Amino acid sequence: MIERTARAAADGDRDALEALLAQVRPEVLRLCGRFLPNREDAEEACQDTLLALATGIGSFDGRSSFRTWLYRVAANRSRSTYQALRRRWMVETARALPPERADPARTSVIAGTRLDLLEGLDAIGADLAEPVALRDVMGLSYREVAQLLGLPEGTVKSRIHEGRRRLRARLTDAGPRANDS
Numbered sequence: 001m002i003e004r005t006a007r008a009a010a011d012g013d014r015d016a017l018e019a020l021l022a023q024v025r026p027e028v029l030r031l032c033g034r035f036l037p038n039r040e041d042a043e044e045a046c047q048d049t050l051l052a053l054a055t056g057i058g059s060f061d062g063r064s065s066f067r068t069w070l071y072r073v074a075a076n077r078s079r080s081t082y083q084a085l086r087r088r089w090m091v092e093t094a095r096a097l098p099p100e101r102a103d104p105a106r107t108s109v110i111a112g113t114r115l116d117l118l119e120g121l122d123a124i125g126a127d128l129a130e131p132v133a134l135r136d137v138m139g140l141s142y143r144e145v146a147q148l149l150g151l152p153e154g155t156v157k158s159r160i161h162e163g164r165r166r167l168r169a170r171l172t173d174a175g176p177r178a179n180d181s
Helices: 002-010 014-035 037-057 065-093 107-124 126-137 140-150 153-171
Strands: none
Touching: 002 014, 002 037, 002 065, 014 037, 014 065, 014 126, 037 065, 065 107, 065 126, 065 140, 107 126, 107 153, 126 140, 126 153, 140 153
């Protein structure tokens, strides 16, 4: 059902687009929540994702399932929302020194871990971050990631392996950073 609605929306059917947006909103919010620990931040990313879906549905070509395509849009918009929120926070607190560590009374362990992951993904570069996010955060198969990115499955596996390696090094404060080889 959703595939048919998405195809009709991609072909320019406005009613189908409205129905599609209403149908996928709860799922998009859940997907964005995988990246962003704060509900309001996840809702902002959800709105960005729905806007990107509405304006970019014409680029859905059916090479992958609609949900797989949607996962990519949600992952990218969640990462972009995080980057925008981080820049906004840095501007707002430019005069004050940020705390060296997160306040445990205000940040859950899970939220802190997700923020570390987002910073790590941001640091390793989009060519590695996107496949890692699609595979490890969104739960897509290697084949689905390869289809979405238009890359051979072996290349995707290699990028995910390298992205995980760099992320692990970054998260454990050991080893090479994003620009190191």
